[in-house]
Each structure stands twice: as structure tokens, then as C-alpha cells.
Amino acid sequence: MxxxxxxxxxxxxxxxxxxxxxxxxxxxxxxxxxxxxxxxxxxxxxxxxxxxxxxxPKFVINTNEKHVLAPADGKVVVIEDTVETEYFNEKRKQISIFMSPVNVHVNRSPISGVVKFCKYHAGKYLVAWHPKSSTENERTTIVVEGNNGVEVLFRQIAGAVARRIKWYVKEGDMIEQGGEFGFIKFGSRVDIYLPLDAKVNVAIGDKTKGGRTVIAEL
Incomplete structure (x- = not known):
């Protein structure tokens, strides 16, 4: 450790x-x-x-281009089909992971690939589980295109306590699956948007480990 x-x-x-x-x-x-x-x-x-x-924590990351790894430690609070309006502008499968203050807050890339999009948004500090936190809170949006051409979007979202988002990537960067892309100080949330045909391997309430739990398959 x-x-x-x-x-x-x-x-x-x-x-x-x-x-x-x-x-x-x-x-x-x-x-x-x-x-x-x-x-x-x-x-x-x-x-x-x-x-x-x-x-x-340090650990071995088992990479697999068909797997989507959890971007953070926490609990799955949302699994639903929704319209992603910032980048895709179409329906995607959303998985959201809530991080409490006792979780490890290192954020890790769900897949390997190139960063196609990266944008920071200033915003409010609603509680992280609020439905509007994904679009109104302080947040970053990052899209990685995998080696298989599939794009995955993940969004760091600040909460009522977490008011400092850190990200370490920019457009054009290459990132490895499970590699660290950011950190959120204190309680917060990460949303992941996947293709509609992705197979989800977790359920509401499941606990995840960033860089280790396979939350979906592409």
C-alpha cells in the first residue's frame, strides 16, 4: 500500500x-x-x-480488450439505458459507481486505447447520487477509443463533499486498461457509458474494485 x-x-x-x-x-x-x-x-x-x-493500492491488472473494468472502488447505483448528450448524442448503457469517503479514490481507465475527447465542466455540488449530478455538477468527461474501435465514455462527478477533481490525461494520449487517469478527493461518483449491446456483469448494489472488477463485456 x-x-x-x-x-x-x-x-x-x-x-x-x-x-x-x-x-x-x-x-x-x-x-x-x-x-x-x-x-x-x-x-x-x-x-x-x-x-x-x-x-x-498496487496490484496486477489483467487486461482484456473485451472487458470493461470498473473505473473506481465503490457501489453500483445506476444501470440503465439513457441518452448521452455531450458526446454520443444517442442512447447508451449507463453504469454509475458511487464512491464513499472510505473507498480508494484512484480512478482507472475501463479500457485501453486513445483519448478521443476530454473536457472539464465547472458546476454545482449536488449530492453525488442526485439524478442531475451527471449534468449539473462539477465534472470531467473522457472518451477512450479502444483498439477494437469501440468508444467508452466515463465521467468523474464531484459530490456535496468532493470539490476537487483531478485528471491526468488529454486528447491524443494513449492509456492502458486499468491505468490511472484521475483522482477525486472525498465522496464522489463515476459514470460509464457503453454501447447498448454491452453485456453488464454487475447489478445495483454490487461493490466494485477499480481496475479489477469486470463490470461489462463488449
Missing amino acids: TLHKEGKKILFIALIVFVGVFYLLEYFVETPGWVNNSILGVMIIFYLLILQFFRS
């Missing part, structure tokens, strides 16, 4: 703040020892929660 680069600055600042607060309580504020110990315990727990949020 390693620490993701997005967390290093936050963890360093949090450590400085926590040390500073404890120093003030210990030497400048007269409080009972049990109060200081309680505050210290809370700060340690909070720091460990931040630390686990930015974990970035």
Missing part, C-alpha cells in the same frame, strides 16, 4: 495543524490532562482517516 501523490500536501498541512493545536493546548491553555489526551486521540483518528482516504 502506498500514499497517493494527491494526499501528500494535505497530510503535511494536517500534521502541522495538529501538532500546533496540541502544542498550544499543552503549554498555553490550562486544561485537565484527560481533555488534552482526548483531543489528541481525536486528532490521531482524524489523521488516520485522511491517511486511509489517500491510499493507493
